[in-house]
Each structure stands twice: as structure tokens, then as C-alpha cells.
Amino acid sequence: MKLRTATLAVSAILSVVLVALAAALAAGGPTRPKPMLSLSDPFKDVDFSALAAPAHYAARDGAQLTYRRYPPAGGLPSRGSVILVHGSSANSQSMHPLAQRFAHAGFTAYALDMRGHGASGPRGDIAYIGQLDDDLEDFVSTVQPAGPKTLVGFSSGGGFALRVAGGARQALFDNYLFMAPYTNRRAPTFRPDAGGWVSVGVPRVIALTLLNRIGITAFNHLPVLAFAINDAPRAELTPSYSYALATNFQPYEDYQRNIREIHKPAAVLAGQDDEVFVAARFAQVFTDAGRPDIPVTLVPGTGHIMLTVSPAARAAAVQAVERLDGLAGR
Template identity: 55%
Template sequence: MSSVNDPFRAVDYSGLPKLEYYPARDGESLAFRRYSAAQGESRGSAVLLHGSSADSRSMHVLAEALSAAGLEVHSLDVRGHGSSGEKGDIAYVGQLEHDLQDFVAAVKPAAPVTLIGFSSGGGFALRVAGSERADLFDRYVLLAPFISQDAPTYRANSGGWVKVGVPRYVALSILNQLGIHRFNHLPVISYALSEDARQLLTPEYSFNLAQNYRPQADYNEAVRRLRQPTRVLVGEQDEMFQAQRFDEVFRAANQPVPVTIVDGVNHIGLTLKPTAINAAVDALAQGE
């Protein structure tokens, strides 16, 4: 999918911080990148969650902008991606929440802390925000979040980005309802990566990872349970999701979540285009 693969070729990674690691409860060392606040004393911090198949590098442009605005920034390689664990798989559904708790405990990001998730990372941020772990963060910013394949925001196959092995997904879902999890490592989703990108990124997800790096199955309940300040940004030309229908999701749950539609920006452009980056920085400023 060229609109996903091509834009990153123009990114200047010369200032990309080296990977650091924190200990997870299972003994695994998980990777992240740290960006210091550029203006001395920080105004707080942001924790960034990348999109599906990606890693912390994909959030570099946004991370630099947030750093320049006076925030400490931590960009994660979520387990199953980049340099964190086995690519494409995790041990169990719920492990990503445990990893996030372990990150906060180990690194202690400066308050107030904002969790910012893009695409699938935005869906996972919603999962956290609508759970008993919501207080891990002071506020949430969801960038073109994946809500659900059943939500009005969804385009079929995410506009061609996602290919789901539906029969296997359904079969594994049934087995999990029966308490059988031994096959959850099997892949159920693949992504439209270029051949070069497949060597660097995560081309497919196991059932465990696919089920965890997204909101809860009842996304409406997750939205209804939001209690921390939350904002949503989406590009007007998003080719994976229906930009104009995000507001509908939150209004249906009677949640006053502001939704900003950024003109002239597509899905990946939301983390790369100057107008979108400025909108994200403004969203954090408005939440202060």
C-alpha cells in the first residue's frame, strides 16, 4: 500500500535517539526511544504508541515536534514489534497492558503524562483509557484510532491495508471461548507492506497480538467508560477510516470527546505532515 510505505522514505532520521530498554515482568527487555524536552524544564511527558506493523521510528517526526514544544517523549517499540520480543506475537491477551504498567513503573515519565496512540496504537490507547488502568495516564490523544471492524469509522480491510484470515480468526475465537489458547500464536492478520518494509517491520500478527493491540471487543463500553480527558485527531483524507464518522462513535456513548479533522491529510500524513503535527501539539496544549 503505497500511501503507507512511501512517505517514510523522505523522513530525516539523523536525530533518531538510540534504543533504551526497560524490564517487563516476564524478564524480557522491551525497547523505547527517549526524547528530552528541548526547552529545559519539561511541561510533562508523552508516551507514543505506533501503528500496526510499525515501531518507534515511525513516530519520530511527531516525537521531535513534541520535544521541541517542551515535553519529554517516550516512543515505544510495543511488544511484538521492532526490538521488543518476537515480531508478530505475544504470550497472552493482556500482556501489552502489563508491559505498559511495567514501563510506567520503571521509567516514571514526568507528570502530567499523555498517552498518544496512532491507528492500532490509538485503538490500544482507547483500550487502556476505557479500563481499570486508565489512571496510568493523565490524558489521552487518539490519532486516527482503529475503533472496531464493526464501528461506523471502519472501511473494509482498512482500505486495503489489512488482510484478515477470517476462518482462522473465527475458529480461534471459538476455541478461546472454550478456554483453549494453545493455537493463539498462529497468524491471523497480514499487512500490505512493500518487500523492503517486510524485512524491517512486522508483516503479520498472531491471534494474541491482534486481539490485544486494539480496543475491547465491546468498543462502545470502552468509550462509555472513558473518564480521563481524551481528544481525537483524524485526517480528512484518511483512506483507512471514515474521518467524518468518529464524532458519531463518541456522541453515541454520550462522551464529550473533541474530534479534530485535519484538512488535506491522509492516514500516515497524520504523523508526518506539518499541519497534522501542529494540530497534535495544539491538542496537548489545549488539554493543559
């Protein structure tokens, strides 16, 4: 009798858990936030007339993924390659000002449409967690950028660059530059909702995280993030991320270990007036992770998007890569 009672109690608890999980999966997704103009307005004054034409490479699953190549200005020999990874919701076009600045400085710049963005596959989703890492390796092996090679990631792309820099594929690049990188929701740089840029479907994230821990990934296509984009550029931007894409386009969950495992020259660049992250605490993030040797530079009077647009910030990015190349050479 006692065994039957206990079995019934366990069954009742499991039923409640399953109902809660089902409810979180069905109705626990993100809501659309109000447009954040400070992240879209800076591009109104950008001249895209010299935007590099899209090129393509084949990923291991046969998908044709998009990138743009900016050769060194004036036909000079290349000083090395800079591979640019855009921020959340964006695509290779958002890296155009930065790519031009590197090209003018004598580098070959490559701006990627990460899978799930721009012209690289269906927007907002990927097939599995880790596919972005595979795609990046396929890009390097197919396109073969000349060395020294620096991976430069901005915002969420900076978080992804950090993931690569502290992961098993870090030898793909000689240097890493993290520009206003997303690190983790528990990090001291984190602002709630990224300062208003993102809405998180917390119940769905929790449910999917629990399911993934027991090997259930069938629901990883469900959206968990929604971005504060304008109506006008929605055709160009990615309005939401699935659980798979959101999880892959950031550092590993143990972000401090991720930072400690970086064995290549690396640096951080951020705008002093960043409205998405708390820029003054980037140094603390890397110090707390045991890597105070990774330098953090703050560009005065610069917000989040302006870090990739303003002349002073772009010049600082070039200088950072030049310093990293010097370290890699030694």
C-alpha cells in the same frame, strides 16, 4: 435405541464441528495483500538522522523491551511527558517525526516498540492477551515519566490507547489522545480491509474466538492478520499478527462500553483524507457510544500516515495535548 441414535447424531455433529475448526485453523489464515504505497511513501522524505537511541526497560516476565526518549529541546524543563504508541506493523521509528515535534514544544516524548514489534521480542506475537497492558504498566513504573502524562496512540496504537483509557489501568495517565484510532470492524469508521492495508483470516479468527470462549488458548500464536507492506522494509516492519497480538492491540470487543468508561480527559485527531478509516464518522463513533464530549478534530488535506508526518498535523497534536493538560490541571 432412540438414545443410541441421538448419541450417534451428536457425535456426528461434533465430528463435523471439529473437522471444520481444524480446517479453519490450518487453512483459514490471511493472505498477503498488495503493498499499500500511500502508507509507506510518506516516510521517504523523513530525516531520521536525529533518531533517538534505543533504550530498554524490563517487563515483568524479564524481557527487555525497547523505547526511545526525546528530551525537551534546548535543555529546558519538561512540560510533561508524551508516550507514543505506533500503528500496526510499525515500531518506534515511525513515531520519530511526532516525537521530535513534541520535544521541540517542550515535552519529553517516549516512543515505544510495543512487544511483538521492532526490537521488543519476536515480531508478530505475544504470550497472552493482556500482555501489552502489563508491559505498558511496567514501562510507567520503571521509567517513571514526569507528569502530566499523556498516552498518544496512532491507528491500531490509537485503538490500544482507547483500550487503556477505558480500562482498569486508565489512572496510569492524565490524558489520552487517539490519532486516527482503530475502534471496531462494526464501527461506522471501518473500511473493508482497512482500505487495503490488512488481510484478515476470517475463518481462523472465528475458530480461535470460539476456542477462546471455552478457555482454549493454545492456538493463539497462529497469524490472523497480514499487512500490505513493501518488500524493502520487511526487516523493520512486522508483516503479520497472531490472534493474541491482534486481539490485544485494539480496544475491547465492546468498544462502545470501552469509550463510555473513559474518565480522563481525552480527544481524537484524524486526517480529513484518511484512506484507512472513514474520518468523517469518528464523531459519530463517540457520540453513539454516549461520549459526544470527547472532541474530534479533523486536519484538512491529511491522509492516514501523514497525520504523524505533516507539520500541520503534528502541530495539531501538540495543541491537542496542551488542551488536555489544561483540562487535567482543572
